[in-house]
Amino acid sequence: MPSIERCARSPRRRGPSVPIELFRIDDRLIHGQVVVGWGQPLNLGFIALVDDEVAGSEWEQELYRMGVPPEMDVYFATPDEASRQLEAWQADQRPGILLTGDIDTMRRLIELSPSITAVNLGGIHHRAGRTLKLRYVYLSPQEEEALRALERKGVALSAQDVPSARAVPLEDVLRGEAER
Amino acid sequence: MSEGEPVAIVAAHGDLAAGFVSAVQQITGRGDLFLPMTNTGLGAAEIERAILDLVDGRRIGVIFTDLPAGSCTIAARRVQAARPHVVLITGASLPLLLDFMSHEELEPAEAAAHAVDRAVRSITAASGAKRAH
Numbered sequence: 001m002p003s004i005e006r007c008a009r010s011p012r013r014r015g016p017s018v019p020i021e022l023f024r025i026d027d028r029l030i031h032g033q034v035v036v037g038w039g040q041p042l043n044l045g046f047i048a049l050v051d052d053e054v055a056g057s058e059w060e061q062e063l064y065r066m067g068v069p070p071e072m073d074v075y076f077a078t079p080d081e082a083s084r085q086l087e088a089w090q091a092d093q094r095p096g097i098l099l100t101g102d103i104d105t106m107r108r109l110i111e112l113s114p115s116i117t118a119v120n121l122g123g124i125h126h127r128a129g130r131t132l133k134l135r136y137v138y139l140s141p142q143e144e145e146a147l148r149a150l151e152r153k154g155v156a157l158s159a160q161d162v163p164s165a166r167a168v169p170l171e172d173v174l175r176g177e178a179e180r
Numbered sequence: 181m182s183e184g185e186p187v188a189i190v191a192a193h194g195d196l197a198a199g200f201v202s203a204v205q206q207i208t209g210r211g212d213l214f215l216p217m218t219n220t221g222l223g224a225a226e227i228e229r230a231i232l233d234l235v236d237g238r239r240i241g242v243i244f245t246d247l248p249a250g251s252c253t254i255a256a257r258r259v260q261a262a263r264p265h266v267v268l269i270t271g272a273s274l275p276l277l278l279d280f281m282s283h284e285e286l287e288p289a290e291a292a293a294h295a296v297d298r299a300v301r302s303i304t305a306a307s308g309a310k311r312a313h
Contacts, residue, residue, distance in 0.1 A: 027223045027224055027225075028223065028224045028251040028254075029224070029254075030249060030254075031224075031247075031249065031250050031251040031254065032193060032246075032247045032249060032250040032251065035247075035249040036247070036249075059261075063254060063257050063258070064254070066248065066249070066253075066257070067247065067248035067249025067250070067253060067254075067270075068249055101224075123223070124223075125221065125222055125223030125226065126221070126222075126223065126226070127223065127225075135221060136221070
């Protein structure tokens with residue numbers, strides 16, 4: 001069984017509620033790794049998908065809701081809406097995961113919600129202007145700087161695509177040497 | 181289904197699609213009917229573009245994907261919105277592909293429906309039984 005001990009999760013709170021287990025940047029948003037790879041070992045009860053475009057489109061929402069098991073709720077929100085909902089999601093009894101599709105959306109959310117202290121880089125794939133850091137993480141110079149800025153604010157960042165993989169600290173990711 | 185002309189895309193995680201096509205080739209010699217595609221290393225937009233390129237460039241009307249919630253399925257649904265003639269079947273399996281390719285007399289949507297029915301019925305759970313002597 002995959003270990004979930006090494007992932008970059010937020011510290012658990014005391015008390016009956018379970019915080020959001022993972023704040024993840026993944027340009028595929030809801031997909032197999034999230035629903036099955038993380039969803040099953042974490043016993044996810046809900047996914048919060050934070051994305052301006054998806055939050056504004058019923059069609060997009062239906063697309064992402066389509067393959068999610070019926071017992072798993074999916075919430076859609078803009079960063080503003082998510083920051084207002086975060087406390088309620090954190091107080092939810094069920095484990096949850098919060099997803100953004102890019103670094104900038106996560107940055108905007110963290111600016112509004114400084115309680116987010118750990119972020120998982122789950123999938124940032126190749127695009128013009130980005131260079132290879134890990135097989136599932138490509139970054140532009142601007143994105144590298146954005147991640148460094150988040151780290152300077154005290155956010156712990158690491159890359160980990162699936163629970164059984166090693167969590168790679170940001171510094172190793174940026175050096176691009178983690179898989180050499 | 182003319183020989184040498186692919187009629188469907190199989191899009192899946194890892195090497196699964198290539199494995200399916202290899203198996204179809206081994207069993208029937210007609211692996212050429214399917215174009216395998218992996219999502220490995222691709223972002224959502226790249227998966228969608230790759231599928232759309234195959235649909236347009238090879239005049240493909242059928243897409244098989246593996247996971248209903250997977251990125252291949254999400255991308256295929258987006259392609260379907262732009263190309264409504266495309267039929268999408270999730271939960272790809274070998275019985276599904278074999279049945280689909282064996283009904284070339286049917287329209288793709290009909291062949292897909294037939295194959296789904298066969299594939300669902302092909303899933304069984306057999307409990308152990310003592311061997312009779």
